[in-house]
Amino acid sequence: MFSDKVRIFSGSSNPLLAERICEELGVSLGKIKISRFKSGEVYVHYEETIRNCDVFLVQSFSHPINENFVELLVMIDAAKRASARTINIIVPYYGYARQERKAAPREPISAKMLADVLTTVGVDRIITLDLHAPAIQGFFNIPVDHLTALDLISDYLKSKNIKNPVVVSPDAGRASTAEKLANYLDSPFAIMIKKRPAHNESVITHVIGDVEGQTPIIIEDLIDTGTTIVNVVESLKERGAEDIYVCATHPLFSGPAVQRLDHPNIKEVVVTDSIFLPELTSDRFKVISVAPMLAEATRIIIEGGSISTLFKNAGI
Numbered sequence: 001m002f003s004d005k006v007r008i009f010s011g012s013s014n015p016l017l018a019e020r021i022c023e024e025l026g027v028s029l030g031k032i033k034i035s036r037f038k039s040g041e042v043y044v045h046y047e048e049t050i051r052n053c054d055v056f057l058v059q060s061f062s063h064p065i066n067e068n069f070v071e072l073l074v075m076i077d078a079a080k081r082a083s084a085r086t087i088n089i090i091v092p093y094y095g096y097a098r099q100e101r102k103a104a105p106r107e108p109i110s111a112k113m114l115a116d117v118l119t120t121v122g123v124d125r126i127i128t129l130d131l132h133a134p135a136i137q138g139f140f141n142i143p144v145d146h147l148t149a150l151d152l153i154s155d156y157l158k159s160k161n162i163k164n165p166v167v168v169s170p171d172a173g174r175a176s177t178a179e180k181l182a183n184y185l186d187s188p189f190a191i192m193i194k195k196r197p198a199h200n201e202s203v204i205t206h207v208i209g210d211v212e213g214q215t216p217i218i219i220e221d222l223i224d225t226g227t228t229i230v231n232v233v234e235s236l237k238e239r240g241a242e243d244i245y246v247c248a249t250h251p252l253f254s255g256p257a258v259q260r261l262d263h264p265n266i267k268e269v270v271v272t273d274s275i276f277l278p279e280l281t282s283d284r285f286k287v288i289s290v291a292p293m294l295a296e297a298t299r300i301i302i303e304g305g306s307i308s309t310l311f312k313n314a315g316i
Contacts, residue, residue: 003302005085007050011059011075013068014276017092017291018058024295034071042074046082055084056298061095061114062252062275069095069114073121080122088125088301089118090294092274093222093250097132100139115139127297129274129290130221130249145297145307149249149272150177152288154184156270157217162245166190166214170232174219181219181247184312190216192232212240215267222250223271226257233265243267250274251287258282 009030010018022029031047057079059072072089079087099110111133118126119142127145131137137144157165167189169178175191182189190209216236223229223246233244243265251271253261261269262282271277272290280287293310300307 003054005053006056006298006302007048007053007084008056008058008298009046009075011057011068011071013060013062014058014092014273016276017060017273017289017294020273020289020291021058021090021295021298024292025298032075034075042071044071044074044078046078049082050079051083052085054086054088054302055079056088056090058090058092060093060275061091062093063254065095073117076118076121076123086124087122088127088298089123090127090298092129092272092290092294093252094128094131094136097136100133100136111136112139125301127294127301129272129294132221145301147290147293147297147307148311149274149288149290149293150180150184151312152272152290152293153219153247153249153270154181156286156288157181157185157245157247160245162215162217164214164242166209166211166216166241168192168209168211168216168218168232168236168244170218170220170228174221177221178219181217185217187217188214192235207235207239211236213242215242215245217245217247220246220248222252223248223257223261223269224252225254226260230260230263233263237265245270247271249290251277253277258285261285 007030008022009032019029033045033047035043057075061069076087096110096114125143129147130149137146165185165187167178167182167187169175169191178189190211193206218232229246245268246266247270249272262284268286269284270286272288274290297307
């Protein structure tokens with residue numbers, strides 16, 4: 001029986017995912033009131049006792065990221081002052097992760113700053129999914145359970161029986177993930193070399209690997225504006241590739257990204273529900289739920305066991 005001392009609450013960013021996690025665990029989503037004062041300040045009130053309970057707070061750092069982040073901080077503080085035994089945060093998408101190092105003088109390392117704030121305010125553990133840079137785990141001095149949706153995506157792709165697949169990393173940073181997916185699918189992989197003249201802009205300069213006559217599968221951790229993905233798709237088509245599958249864990253879909261990705265050379269866009277998406281009208285999009293995995297990770301944390309058992313490759 002799942003512990004009766006566990007309480008799961010949702011912030012405003014993705015309540016549907018929180019509900020799905022609770023359904024998987026067979027528990028009710030905790031009652032919490034979250035509102036805003038006229039000034040925009042956040043108000044939080046837990047409407048049930050959490051004294052001596054293991055509290056799990058579900059909140060993605062998605063748009064509006066600063067609102068959602070501060071809301072989570074207030075939720076954490078309220079839980080701490082209500083005598084929760086432990087405060088665990090489930091952050092399916094960890095925002096600011098692309099600012100994990102200094103690329104130029106006088107820049108912040110915002111991913112580290114977020115980690116410091118979360119630790120200082122009283123978090124005991126963080127559960128997150130496909131960090132943009134895995135080294136971000138080291139920014140925390142508390143346990144970090146870093147999960148991946150790669151198995152879910154690879155199982156879905158296998159079920160499609162894609163003809164002549166080739167896994168494509170859109171940049172050198174995704175090469176390791178592309179190699180893992182290629183091994184799962186028993187397919188070759190290729191790497192795109194690009195340069196970035198500005199934020200959310202990219203230019204493809206080279207392709208390492210053969211894509212002519214193949215069906216490319218682009219693997220990313222996130223899709224923001226979709227500009228880079230469309231550039232990669234068009235570059236692959238110029239090199240004789242077939243229509244393309246695009247896969248990513250986190251669908252940020254900023255601005256007109258959905259319209260951009262509804263592209264005639266994109267066969268399907270495969271993402272997860274780590275970020276709440278309004279109903280997508282195009283059948284070009286496939287959303288896979290990460291709720292069962294997050295629920296099982298929660299169960300393991302409470303009851304004991306190894307998180308690595310959730311993955312095909314225990315080394316992940």
